[in-house]
Amino acid sequence: xxxxxxxxxxxxxxxxxxxxxxxxxxxxxxxxxxxxxxxxxxxxxxxxxxxxxxxxxxxxxxxxxxxxxxxxxxxxxxxxxxxxxxxxxxxxxxxxxxxxxxxxxxxxxxxxxxxxxxxxxxxxxxxxxxxxxxxxxxxxxxxxxxxxxxxxxxxxxxxxxxxxxxxxxxxxxxxxxxxxxxxxxxxxxxxxxxxxxxxxxxxxxxxxxxxxxxxxxxxxxxxxxxxxxxxxxxxxxxxxxxxxxxxxxxxxxxxxxxxxxxxxxxxxxxxxxxxxxxxxxxxxxxxxxxxxxxxxxxxxxxxxxxxxxxxxxxxxxxxxxxxxxxxxxxxxxxxxxxxxxx
Ligand code: PLP
Ligand code: COI
Numbered sequence: 068x069x070x071x072x073x074x075x076x077x078x079x080x081x082x083x084x085x086x087x088x089x090x091x092x093x094x095x096x097x098x099x100x101x102x103x104x105x106x107x108x109x110x111x112x113x114x115x116x117x118x119x120x121x122x123x124x125x126x127x128x129x130x131x132x133x134x135x136x137x138x139x140x141x142x143x144x145x146x147x148x149x150x151x152x153x154x155x156x157x158x159x160x161x162x163x164x165x166x167x168x169x170x171x172x173x174x175x176x177x178x179x180x181x182x183x184x185x186x187x188x189x190x191x192x193x194x195x196x197x198x199x200x201x202x203x204x205x206x207x208x209x210x211x212x213x214x215x216x217x218x219x220x221x222x223x224x225x226x227x228x229x230x231x232x233x234x235x236x237x238x239x240x241x242x243x244x245x246x247x248x249x250x251x252x253x254x255x256x257x258x259x260x261x262x263x264x265x266x267x268x269x270x271x272x273x274x275x276x277x278x279x280x281x282x283x284x285x286x287x288x289x290x291x292x293x294x295x296x297x298x299x300x301x302x303x304x305x306x307x308x309x310x311x312x313x314x315x316x317x318x319x320x321x322x323x324x325x326x327x328x329x330x331x332x333x334x335x336x337x338x339x340x341x342x343x344x345x346x347x348x349x350x351x352x353x354x355x356x357x358x359x360x361x362x363x364x365x366x367x368x369x370x371x372x373x374x375x376x377x378x379x380x381x382x383x384x385x386x387x388x389x390x391x392x393x394x395x396x397x398x399x400x401x402x403x404x405x406x407x408x409x
Contacts, residue, residue: 071180071220075187078222080355085218087177089170092200093160093212101170101214103177109213116199116209123253124153125196127354128314130175130218130409132185133397138409141395143171145314146195153250154197158208162197168407170195170216175409178218185396188228192221192355196253224290224355225272231362231377234288234351236338237262237274241289241309244280248309255311259289271365273351277338278307285336291356292316295341296348296383301330303346315352315391321402322390329383342366347374348381358388 073083084107091101116122126146131139147167154161162170171193175182183189195216199209225232239262242248247255259274266274275293278284285305287293292313295303302323304316323329340346341364349361362377363370375381380388393399394406 069180070184073183073220075183075189075220076222078189078220079226080192080221080224081219083181083219085178085181085220087174088215088217089174091162091166091170091214093214094210098160098162098166098214101166103173107217109215111200112202114202114204116201116203119203120199120206121252121254121257122157122159122199122209123196124150124157124159125194125251125253126150128171128193128195129354129395130182130191130193131395131397132182134185135397136185137397138175138179138182139395139397140171140175140193140407140409142314142318142405143168143407144404145317149251149312149314150195150197153252156247156250157252159197159199160212162195162214167195170214171407172409174216174218179409181218181220183220189220189222191218193218221355223359224353224357225359229360229380231360231375231380232272233270233363233365234273234275234361235266235269235271235365236367237266237276239274239276240279241276241286242279244278244309246309248286248307249311251311256289263289275364278309283337283339285338285341286310288351291351291353291359293336294319294350294352294358294384294387295336295346296381297346299330300383301332302383302387303332303334303336305336306333307335313353315354315357318405319352319358319387319391322394323387325402326390326399327386329387338366342369342371344371348384349373349375350380350384357392358384360384
């Protein structure tokens with residue numbers, strides 16, 4: 068077997084079908100043994116709960132080739148746990164954590180040739196998902212489910228890679244205060260499609276959503292948490308119970324304090340303080356986004372420009388980026404338990 072012949076440095080964030088995917092079915096109150104399959108299609112009743120009532124949750128993590136040629140994943144236990152939380156919130160049977168980690172191992176191993184080489188700028192994105200499969204017409208949870216996990220090689224999430232982007236403050240809300248914003252449910256992304264198309268048509272890379280209750284506080288974007296660097300060089304990240312608890316953000320908070328001696332503050336952040344210039348750097352963070360620098364936030368025509376500018380990532384975010392990716396690619400020693408070798 069040999070690595071696929073792909074121009075790794077020039078792939079974007081799109082779907083490329085790989086060889087094998089993992090499937091497990093839930094029926095009569097239990098998960099089956101699970102298997103790898105080459106079949107990339109799924110067929111269910113037209114009335115499956117996922118089609119009618121969007122009973123689906125998902126995850127996203129990556130496999131990396133390290134400097135010394137190993138294939139590793141980053142904190143898959145955290146994805147397993149978050150997916151269990153997501154499942155419970157939508158009345159779905161959680162897929163057990165040890166089985167999730169085993170499925171990651173099997174799926175990545177079976178698609179080894181698709182894991183982009185070290186230094187190529189690409190990675191193998193892993194997409195686990197879980198959905199209700201039997202017919203349901205009254206509003207209630209399904210009784211039968213499928214857990215699947217496929218992989219696809221990906222490049223940068225935002226066009227232009229490391230170039231700072233401009234994002235806008237959205238007029239649409241992402242998540243209600245006691246809603247589903249803190250879980251990774253498909254419904255949170257369905258509602259964002261109109262807003263993202265609208266943002267792209269207006270020339271913006273993404274939407275920043277404000278808190279739905281007061282529309283004064285910064286929450287997150289459609290697919291990433293937000294990082295700010297204040298005037299003293301501290302890392303500030305918005306806190307709210309309607310934000311998805313990003314594994315990248317939680318890891319960066321540890322990296323900042325333990326590796327770089329940067330003070331971290333996880334607190335409510337108002338749009339007003341952002342507009343008043345309290346922060347000199349801004350970035351979006353997530354598995355797909357890694358750290359994507361934001362050069363400008365557009366609030367209904369008013370531009371909030373960060374001192375780091377539109378040419379490159381600010382110096383503090385760059386240090387965070389270098390350290391995180393250094394850990395993921397095996398250049399820097401990882402905290403205990405963060406790296407899972409395939
Ligand atoms: N916020 C949202 C809405 C997301 O979809 C994602 C992507 O997973 C993130 C944040 C980042 O989370 P993570 O760092 O766990 O990938
Ligand atoms: C991820 O970062 O894994 C995500 O799920 C973001 C996604 C919207 C592509």
